[in-house]
Amino acid sequence: MRLILLGAPGAGKGTQSKEITKRYGIPQISTGDILRAAIASGSELGTKVKEIVESGRLVPDDLVIALVDERLKQPDCRQGFLLDGFPRTVAQAEALHQLTDIDFVIDIDVPDAEIIERLTGRRMHMPSGRIYHIKYQPPKVPGVDDVTGEPLIQRPDDSEETVRKRLSVYHEQTRPLRDFYSHYKTRSNEKAPQYVKLNGTSSPGNISDTIFSLLDQARKSHS
Ligand code: AMP
Numbered sequence: 001m002r003l004i005l006l007g008a009p010g011a012g013k014g015t016q017s018k019e020i021t022k023r024y025g026i027p028q029i030s031t032g033d034i035l036r037a038a039i040a041s042g043s044e045l046g047t048k049v050k051e052i053v054e055s056g057r058l059v060p061d062d063l064v065i066a067l068v069d070e071r072l073k074q075p076d077c078r079q080g081f082l083l084d085g086f087p088r089t090v091a092q093a094e095a096l097h098q099l100t101d102i103d104f105v106i107d108i109d110v111p112d113a114e115i116i117e118r119l120t121g122r123r124m125h126m127p128s129g130r131i132y133h134i135k136y137q138p139p140k141v142p143g144v145d146d147v148t149g150e151p152l153i154q155r156p157d158d159s160e161e162t163v164r165k166r167l168s169v170y171h172e173q174t175r176p177l178r179d180f181y182s183h184y185k186t187r188s189n190e191k192a193p194q195y196v197k198l199n200g201t202s203s204p205g206n207i208s209d210t211i212f213s214l215l216d217q218a219r220k221s222h223s
Contacts, residue, residue, distance in 0.1 A: 001026055001080035001215065002100060004087070004193070006177055007108035008170045009163070010119040011200045012207065014131060016108065017084040019208045024215065027076045030084040031064050033129065034071070036155075040126070054156045056165035058088060058173060065095045072099060088174045093181075102193040103218070105181045106211060110200035112167055119163045123152040194218075 001024055005013040017028045035053055038046035049059050068086055071077070080103075087093040096102070110118075121134045125145035132139050132152060140146050157166060181195040198210055 001219070002103045003080070003082045003215075004102055004105045005082065005084050005108065006105055006174075006181070007200060008110060008112075008115050008174075009166045010115040010122070011108040011110045012204060013084045013108060014129070015204050016106075016207060016211060017082055018129075019204075020082055020211060020215070023212060024080070026080040026082055027074075028082045028084055029068065029071050029077075029086065031059075031067060031086040031088075032084075034067055035059060035064075036126075054162075056157050056162040056169060058169060061089055061091045061095070064088075065092055068096065069099055087177065090176055090180055093177055097187070097190065101191045103191070104215070105193045105195045106214075107178060107181070107195065107197040108200035108207065109197055114201060115167060116160065116163055119158050119166075120160050122158050123154055125150060125152055 003020070003026075005017060005020075007013050014030065017030065020026075021028045032053075035046075035049050039050045039053060040046070045063075049063070052059050064086060068083070072081065083096075087096050118133065118136075121136070123132045123134060123139070123143070124130070125132075125148065127150065128145070128147070130145060130147065131137075134142075139152060143152055144150070145152055156162070178197075181193065182197075184192045184195065186192045196214060198207060200207065
């Protein structure tokens, strides 16, 4: 089960990833999480990308492609994996398909106005990646993680100005992947990924149910 979750920032990729990885036991590979961890650790990579990530622009293709290449070689990816936030450009997608076949591309579609509201209200517990929303999914105590009692933060790139920048980057560079995957051109011996577009404005539970029935079906017809 080799999956890609596509969609604008804030479309719900992270939330759905957690559900999918729990159900199917495959690792989630989030390039955003990897880059944020590198920034938090102060590594050479982190120092290099900090300013780019915090301004809402994209990190250079060769850098993220190398990260993903390295990650896909780990033994836990043998039974499959879920890519969240990668590929984000056509060049990344081309490079990815040189590395591996992909079975499904699930595209979560949410209008811009809703994305802005979701992201600017989003709060995060950094160590666990747990996500809240000040209006739609508030923590029991404002500003504090329900499980650990530790403080929640607003990601520096979730400020309104940066969210607008990230959305324009999405429209220019990532959205073309819709066309890329809905008219996918296979190379020799390659299996074309199945592209599915979902309405991302329904409840997270409904979206997970739709994804599960699709993937369960595929698994059944495979076994
Ligand atoms: P995310 O958590 O997926 O929204 O990613 C946060 C930020 O990390 C993005 O705004 C980019 O600056 C950077 N980033 C994550 N994934 C990629 C990628 N595939 N290509 C380039 N930059 C990325």
